[in-house]
Amino acid sequence: MTSAEAQIGGDGTLSFLSLPTSSRVVAMGGDFLTISDNDITVATSNPSLITPQLHNHIGVEYVDFFTGGNFGVASYARHFNKLGSFIGSVKYLNYGEFEGASETGELTNKFSASETALIIGWGRNLDSLFSIGANLKLFYSSLETYKSYGVAVDVAGSYTSRDQRFTASLIATNVGRQFKAYYSGNQEPLPFEIEAGISQRLKHLPFRYSILYNHIEKWDLRYEDPADRQTDALTGEVVSDTRVKEIADNLMRHIVVGGEAYIGKHLMLRAGYNYGWRQDMKIASKASTVGFSWGIGLKVSKFHFNYSRMAWHRAGSPNYITLTLNLSDFYRKKE
Numbered sequence: 001m002t003s004a005e006a007q008i009g010g011d012g013t014l015s016f017l018s019l020p021t022s023s024r025v026v027a028m029g030g031d032f033l034t035i036s037d038n039d040i041t042v043a044t045s046n047p048s049l050i051t052p053q054l055h056n057h058i059g060v061e062y063v064d065f066f067t068g069g070n071f072g073v074a075s076y077a078r079h080f081n082k083l084g085s086f087i088g089s090v091k092y093l094n095y096g097e098f099e100g101a102s103e104t105g106e107l108t109n110k111f112s113a114s115e116t117a118l119i120i121g122w123g124r125n126l127d128s129l130f131s132i133g134a135n136l137k138l139f140y141s142s143l144e145t146y147k148s149y150g151v152a153v154d155v156a157g158s159y160t161s162r163d164q165r166f167t168a169s170l171i172a173t174n175v176g177r178q179f180k181a182y183y184s185g186n187q188e189p190l191p192f193e194i195e196a197g198i199s200q201r202l203k204h205l206p207f208r209y210s211i212l213y214n215h216i217e218k219w220d221l222r223y224e225d226p227a228d229r230q231t232d233a234l235t236g237e238v239v240s241d242t243r244v245k246e247i248a249d250n251l252m253r254h255i256v257v258g259g260e261a262y263i264g265k266h267l268m269l270r271a272g273y274n275y276g277w278r279q280d281m282k283i284a285s286k287a288s289t290v291g292f293s294w295g296i297g298l299k300v301s302k303f304h305f306n307y308s309r310m311a312w313h314r315a316g317s318p319n320y321i322t323l324t325l326n327l328s329d330f331y332r333k334k335e
Contacts, residue, residue: 050123
């Protein structure tokens with residue numbers, strides 16, 4: 001019996017649970033963010049940033065995914081004095097329609113595939129500096145005739161400085177299981193991950209940077225593609241990386257960096273780099289911009305628009321569009 005290992009993305013099922021819920025997150029590396037400035041789309045993926053100030057905020061994201069598929073998230077926040085602050089979200093991924101075929105290649109019936117998650121997020125401030133939060137995710141997946149459903153939980157904690165410029169977070173995502181597997185008796189692991197990150201807004205420049213460290217639970221994220229192996233011209237033996245290069249490559253696969261520049265009060269420019277994603281998804285002959293991302297944020301009256309693109313692969317770069325607003329801005333409070 002032989003065994004093989006591929007990229008970390010193949011270690012579990014229901015990977016759509018880890019898809020980013022904000023074009024702002026995508027623009028700054030595509031993972032999660034530790035920015036505490038009352039952005040409902042950021043707090044959806046980092047529940048320790050769910051604050052009372054998000055009361056009555058809504059956020060909507062749409063992504064034109066690959067080959068006719070589409071992805072979307074809709075969120076609404078509400079604060080209750082005794083219970084804390086909550087965000088309710090619906091996350092949906094439609095893979096599109098496919099042509100069915102038999103083992104001999106004969107066309108059968110068309111079929112569709114989609115996945116949905118209902119997410120309830122909760123957050124509470126422990127004091128003026130520390131906060132905690134959690135997400136409860138109920139998911140359902142339908143891939144042709146194969147169905148699966150279950151539950152997952154995210155747990156997070158954050159520290160935010162008194163001047164709100166620095167934030168650090170630790171989060172464990174997708175702790176849970178399938179109640180019903182695609183195949184009877186074949187339980188598959190969810191995309192569990194432990195992550196940490198910081199963000200800092202500079203004091204004398206209109207700029208904020210973000211540094212994340214993902215997959216704390218697993219050090220070795222490297223994948224050796226047989227097609228990329230180099231051999232010694234004389235001996236024919238495979239040439240291996242030095243120990244130092246191997247450690248540096250592994251370390252960088254855990255790190256995601258991003259930044260955003262503030263152009264006045266209404267415009268933000270963002271960019272990010274995900275080294276691990278680039279190494280897993282690039283084509284050796286033409287790596288292009290795989291792993292790089294960029295985006296803009298624009299405030300128009302009471303509306304906040306965000307747009308971003310991330311080079312997933314040479315095959316394409318989806319467009320991420322997010323709209324957020326505070327419903328309370330549309331009516332005057334009664335005296």
